[in-house]
Amino acid sequence: MNLLLAEDDAILADALAEQLRHAGFEIEHAPNGAVAEFLLLKQSWDLCILDLGLPMVDGLTVLQRVRQKKPELPVLVLTALDDLQSRVAGLNAGADDYLTKPFDFPELEARLRALLRRSQSSPVANASMAMGALVFERDSRRASIDGAPLELSPREWTLLDLLLTRRDRVVTKEEVAQAWDSERAEPGGNNSIEVYIHRVRRKLEGSGLSIRTVRGLGYLLEALRPA
């Protein structure tokens, strides 16, 4: 993945570039708006992290100009300005995401990966997923734990699919019910969600995954931390 980092603060740029390299990105650094614009237009990039407060040409202008030529390029705006107007201006100019400084690196990385997934969203990319010992193949509708096939009813499949897609985030009961409705899985009441969760939990035993109940909200799929 080659990524352009347009950031004028040398200390931040240095550290961020290093962290991104550790995370497996190839980094080019642009210390000002003019360089950033030149590089963005000349070369091809998978991703761009753009500071708004750049010298020479400000980030918003760079973004607008680049957007005209490269509407596909995912751009994450990283800025010290977090008020509503700046956000709206940034998103209007064509930013795909917006993160304010100071940030947590894991969050930045997660957002970059999400942007990448979206930009390379060929159906194949999402087709199969692995988490813990679980392998989840959507196109062939097959799942397995440590190679052992997992039998799932249509409702259980939809439920696990949803939990996997939204891993580490809360999936509400309403969302589960909606997913079932849209898949036209066999009919059933809202209160039977608990039953299905219970079944899927048992089937996931030994996979290193656990479904956590979030009081009053729904469920969350997480990888079990090694004890």
Place this chain on the structure above:
Amino acid sequence: MKTPPSPLMLRLTRFVVGDQSLHKQLLLWLLLPQLVLWLAAAFVTYNVAARYANRAIDASLSQSTRSLARQIKPVGSGLLIDFPKAAIDIMDADPDDRVYYMASTPPGQYILGSSSKLPPPQLNGPPKLGEPYFYDAVVDRMPIRVAALYLAYGDAKSRQLILVQSARGRARRDELARSILGDTVLPLSGLILLMTMIVWAGIRAGLAPLARMRALVEDRAPNDLAPLRIEAAPQELRSLARALNDLLAAVHESVAAQRRFVNDAAHQLRTPLAGLKSQTELALGENVDAAQHQRLERVHESAVRSAHLVNQLLSLARAEPESALAQHSSRVDLREMAREVTAEWVPKALQASIDLGLDDAGDDARPVVVQGHPLLIREALQNLIDNAIRYAGPSSEVTVGVWRDGAFGVVQVADTGPGIPPDLHRAVFERFVRATHEGSGCGLGLAIVKSIAERHAGQVSLSSLAPHGLQVRIALPLVR
């Protein structure tokens, strides 16, 4: 124990004793002279009426005295008094309005007269002959009016004075004077009363713009620095309103400048802080010895804390009425927002080994709608959850709840952490006040929550939970 004075008493004392009120002063200055004038007019009227009554009575007394005098004729060295019985009967006829008469030769030799003796007039010098004297006196405990006439008889050698007096009770005269007084003072009083009412109404009408202006100033929120409307004010108040507006504008300007400074400073701090954080994170990832690692962790912790502080300062600046967010008011469903925000925070809570959840037990799913700034309300709720996660400690429960309470929508965040001692419940809403030295807070969270709640005409309250824990509630007025 001192009991507070009742509102009525307070008003009365204020009216009588002091508190510079234009209304009161005007009323005093207009009504006091009126009262004095009224008293003076009554006094003068009474005296004039009494004088005219006296004059009428004096004239008739004078006449009867002269008639009496005419009946006394000198015969040789004696006096012949020809006083018909019929005349005496007439004079004694009316017991209510008694008529007295007396003839005497001074000093005090009684010749004839009615049963009671009349006192002689007080003379300065020799008596003037043939000219009546009029004076008041009391006979038989009855106030009377007396006319006295001195006459002289005989030749130069044997000259003799005769005093002829006649008198009537003063009751009739007083009655006359009183009725004149009554006839004048009654309409006068009515007039004064009417005048007072007109003056009262006039003062009220005249001072109404002042009262309106006072209400305008009084009804303002303390942080509302918009100028007063002066078009409606009368000439005399306009300069005052203008001066007030100038002051408001100056305050507004300085407050805005201060906020801009905080805002700019916070923004300027963000980039270097992000750099510091990233550099220490990198360094922590490298192979350093244990002691250095520990130091680096301290540096990182400090950077994280500073970053949090800067973010909170900006949140506080956003909660101010001048911020751009102030313009984006809309309907907010607290229930929906609580669900979203709680769900967002669950992963962070899990990282901190905290069981974060939503309490919707026994709850209808009706929306709890308030009018407000969605981002600000969200920020308030996030602060409460963030606080709970920061301070409750691992393996505590944090529960978010939403419900209706009368005219208010309530959002509550309760935790089973150590709580805050009750004596600090008030103080923690102040800026930079922290109840504990644990955690990496900056003491702004609850100040932000309070500021946001107050912006929405709502309230924040803290209470302790048994056996331990804390619940913080935000109550915002529901949309009707």
